[in-house]
Amino acid sequence: MSRHVVCPGSFDPPTLGHLDVIGRAAGLFDAVTVAVLVNPSKDGMFEVPERLALLAETTARWPNVTLDSFRGLLVDYCRDKGISAIVKGLRAVTDFDYELQMAQMNSGLTGIETLFLPTSAEYSYISSSLVKQVARYGGDVSAYLPAEVDRALRAKLAD
Numbered sequence: 001m002s003r004h005v006v007c008p009g010s011f012d013p014p015t016l017g018h019l020d021v022i023g024r025a026a027g028l029f030d031a032v033t034v035a036v037l038v039n040p041s042k043d044g045m046f047e048v049p050e051r052l053a054l055l056a057e058t059t060a061r062w063p064n065v066t067l068d069s070f071r072g073l074l075v076d077y078c079r080d081k082g083i084s085a086i087v088k089g090l091r092a093v094t095d096f097d098y099e100l101q102m103a104q105m106n107s108g109l110t111g112i113e114t115l116f117l118p119t120s121a122e123y124s125y126i127s128s129s130l131v132k133q134v135a136r137y138g139g140d141v142s143a144y145l146p147a148e149v150d151r152a153l154r155a156k157l158a159d
Contacts, residue, residue: 017089025087032064037074046156058146
């Protein structure tokens with residue numbers, strides 16, 4: 001039986017924390033789909049195709065990682081794609097409170113399990129929102145992003 005999981009998120013932009021979780025999941029499972037949530041009610045800095053392109057560049061080293069995007073409920077996406085579990089990275093206990101409720105709802109709706117993977121300590125405080133906020137005010141966020149993403153972020157802010 002193939003162990004196929006999904007790592008969902010907005011990835012706006014993808015950070016080293018995201019890649020930490022994706023890479024570790026790639027080492028544990030046969031197939032990992034990184035799925036970018038399309039949320040029409042949120043204005044992202046990067047459009048979904050741009051996020052997918054950045055993820056393609058930064059995840060190419062893991063041959064068992066594929067990329068996709070989805071709308072609607074994650075559990076419906078998993079069911080439609082034959083994905084057996086969700087992998088979520090946790091940075092802090094505040095993430096756990098929210099993610100546990102979501103995991104229990106997802107399991108109750110469809111039986112799809114959620115596995116929590118603690119983010120490595122060096123990335124535990126990094127979030128896309130914080131990176132964007134600091135970058136908008138001219139702060140150097142290159143230590144928190146893959147080089148390709150840092151270049152894209154700087155170009156986006158220069159526009």
